[in-house]
Amino acid sequence: QAHIRREFRKEKKKIINRYKEEEAKIEQAAWQNTVGLHRDERTFSCLTQNVNGFGSTSEHRDDYFRDFKRNDAHGRHDIIFIQETHVEVEEVDHTSRLYAQSWGYRTGNDCETLSYWSPSRDKKGGVAILLDPYGHVVEARPCLEVYWTPNFMAIKGRYASSTFLFLCIYAPHKRGRREAFYRQLEQLELPDVDQVIVGGDFNCTIHARLDRSWFRQAASHESPALDTLLAKWGLVDAVSPPEDIDHIDLAAYHNQTHTYQYTVRPGVEATARLDRWYTSAGMVQWVKAVEVQRTGTRADHLAVRMHLSNPSDPIRVRKPVRVYPPPEIAVATVKEDTIARLEQFLEGLQGDDSTARDLATDWDALKVDIRKATLAITKQRRKAARATYKQRLRRLLRQEQRLRAAAASQPPTVDSITDNFAVLSLTDRDGGTPLARVRNAINTCIKHRTVAKQHRLFREGGHRKGKTTRHFFKRVCSKYSDNEVHHLNAADGKPARGVHAKADTLADAWLPIFQQAASDAEARHKVLQWLGDHGKYQDVLHDLYVPFTEAEIAAAIGSTKAGKACGPDRLGNDWYRDFANHLIPILTRLYNHWYPHGVFPDSFLEADIFCLAKGGDSSNPLNFRPLALLDTDYKILTRVLATRTGCKLHWIIHPNQKGFVPFRTIHATVDLFTAAQKAAMTDPIMAGALALLLDFRKAYDSVDREFLYEALLWLGFPVDYVTAMRGLHDGTRVRFLANGYRSRWVAVTCGIRQGCPLAPLLFIIVLDAMYRRIDNEPKVSGIVLKSQAGSMRLKVGGYADDAASYVSTIAEVVIIMGITRVFALASGLMLNEAKTLVIALNPAAIATTGPLPAPLKLQPIHKLSRYLGLQVGSIPDPDYTWRLARTQLVTRLALAMRKTLTVDQRSLLAMAIVIPKLLYIGRHQWPSRETTHSFQKMITNFVWHGRFTEEDVGGRAWLNVHVTSLQRHQGGLAVTDLKMELLALAAVTVNIWAIDADPSSLIVGDVLTGPLVDGVAPSVYVSPGHTPPTTYGKRLKDSIWTTGINICNTYGGVTPPEHKGYMVIALACLLHFRGPLGQR
16 A cells, blocks of 8 residues: 555656646746747837727726736837727726826826827727837827727827837728728828838738638638728738648647637637738838737737837847845745854854865855755745646646647547536636636636736835835836847947847947056056155054954944845845844954955955946947946945045045045035135136046046055055955956846956945045145146135045146146146046036136147036036026026926825925935025025925926915924924025034134135125124024025025024033043044
8 A cells, every 4th residue: 555655646746747847838838938039028019909898897997907017028018009999088088097097197287198099989999099108109199180080090109219100990890881991091191200000900801711710712801992001001911921821730820810709600619810910011120029918808809919129229138036035935934044054154153263265265155055045945935835826827728728629629638628627616607618717717817916916016116104215216216217228339349249249248348448457666656656655644544454343244234225236146235134143243253354364255356237328329338337236245344444444534535525535525525616716706816717627537447456555555554454455356357237138257457346335435545646746736826715714725626536626827737637647647547638628717718718738628608517416617507507407307207297196295205306406506506586486386386286387286285384394293294395494504504614614614615605805705703693583584695605694693502402411421431431433
């Protein structure tokens, strides 16, 4: 008996595995791989279906809309043609609104139209064209409207820089009316477009044997009028007929192409290809595949999907398998397995005498094992899952295939008989035959699966208290919505690669930049002298090599953001955050082993490069911003080093370098430019002053690493620190990502990696030599800012790589350019002289300004250019800046205005998007009262009515202004009052300037505040509480400085908090027992 049981289990296992293999093959053939298409190919998809009525309720229509929103491996349904809608004229607006709501979009109020309807007549006919708001069709608009009938409609649109005419047709089923209908269409004069696409239910066939399974040589299903119409319009069938129909499996061909099933007589069923696509002859090469698609609706016609792709720019997008977080069914098992592996690794670390290199190798091996185990567990748990939609769909598809084989008179098998018994368990309310019941069960399963997905997306996109706003803002964010890399030109000097080898094309183009020739020792030594005495800051930097603590590692892990893209090891921030308690002691020990020796895992030297498109020519491979996707363990270490290094930078970095130095802000850089321009306009001596906005070519990627190491040693950084920098940069290599595909490995011999927490700090250290050289050049007089409190000479300033040099004559321009060329020979940072802007700070001096050294050009007097997010030029134009801000906000909020959001949600968007941008501009270009009032009205209209406009809109707010401005926990909506925000900004700005500013900043504030007489500004003093309040309350003055001084003088003053003395004593004890507090 034991032997029989073992044999039975073996046979049972074989049968189960065979069933699983058959189900997988069936599902793959039916749902994943479209014949003629690569599995990763993204296409422009057109779908047509005769829906035979949308149903009598909104719920039934939602089922259709939900199914039309399918997004599979080949992309979305970009445009959908439907016939027999049975939607009457009075129902069009309601149905159109339902479709927009199914996408979460609004209708009316200048919102983009997502659906076009030609109504039916007496519930007969009716056609419509639906658009996917995230699809490829743009600038859609109705066309030939005077000819719209319940059987015909047309729209125009653009795709891939070409104009398309889309014609939706539902032909009458009776021969006489059908022929007359096609002859009427022959009379139409089609507009001049690039391509024509016609789809719909033509209610006739062209080829008797191919288009019908039950056919006769002479039948009423043919249409000579359609043949004439196609010839006149120059259209061809999207499905190319087989060459030799006598040697093909007609049954299989019918199953792949036919869309309508009908009963010839009792017991005899037949199919026909009534729903088809026709395209212009020039689009034959665009058609990649045409497939019959099953939907989760009860329509009596199957859908026909046509896949189009531009032959010169085909797109393939690969989605890598996500390692972590795993699906819910595998979370517990993955967590248990990972914790066991980490605890085992930690036990091995204790008392281990392995070298740093061995530990680095072991750590990389552990990450690989965890990744493989996580994927294996996920796969195993998915196989073991029961009663999922995917498994049920597999079984039903297998049953349908065998029942179809039985209908074709194939001999029955044990499996087919078993499937027939299984069908008996299905409900018979939608068909008495087994095949009908299976097909209805498949439709129901697809519907339920789609509904479950929609509910999941709704839960993710909603926002509630205690939940991150990431999914909510992603829903309304139009930034980076399309990261697909399209056609790329071949790199200079490199052969053209295939259309799908975009990743390698990027690698070819960036290879010369990543492998620039190293500078020579003599040039480096010359520039290093600009930094001052050797080892000048050694005493300040000596504690950078102390061992890492668990608190530092915990803080670095806590600062990582969940959901970010992971590096090559595919274990992202979520993994380190979820297992932080086990990883903190491990990483602390490992980092303390690796750091003193400058030895790190090989994975630390690898990165995937994600290319973010910049404005301009997208076919230029160099017109992308390369962002390094690094492993999280690397970023944790460099985050700790960046925190330590950042606390020292204010001692080292030039005071006019405001980027990435604690307590220095971008506002101070803009203030320097504004003060310099004001001095040039009022001081006759400075009338010819110029500002050079320097532009470095591929700044981060061009840094010479040897110069970086020598600069660190010259400044006095510990040897262990510099050794660690060598270990983290020497031998790096990258792979480029393009549409999910990876390029070959490319060795990187220069530059620092954008995406590394240390990168901006190391960059400003390299750039500091140029700042100090310009500031110490005696032949460059720069611009003198004068105040009664003193004067300062401004020669250079900037924020990170946005550097600006200030000169008083053209001769000084030549000197500056000479300094930058010498600096480039040592540091690798070459100036892009063609893009360097030269702005005359006093427009009156432009006429007398001589020629600049080539290729520099003086910016025209009325032209404005972007500098640190603001528009600057010889003649400041705040009104233009505010108009541009309005345009940018309208663009930024375009998707939010179209989405169906609540008032509370829009108030969140206003606080997160609108207010920060307006306050940043207002910090430097103070708005007028009219501008403030205008933007306040726009904010109010956006929050209450979803329209960012200052025009009067219908309706009114259901809360008054005072209640609306209250915080949410007080019953309000926290809708911001722009005027109060500007007043608070002015008060805070002036208060911080008066209390914490250094002498140079005080002089800048004096220049920006008071009127200059012969270039000299009066000293400005702030006396809190000195001026009594006026009867008219707080008002905006002519600038942020005068407004802030008035508020501080009137309403300022600091009241010591209660028990302040005890707080001071507690802080003194903390400093005494724990040492000085670090700065972050």
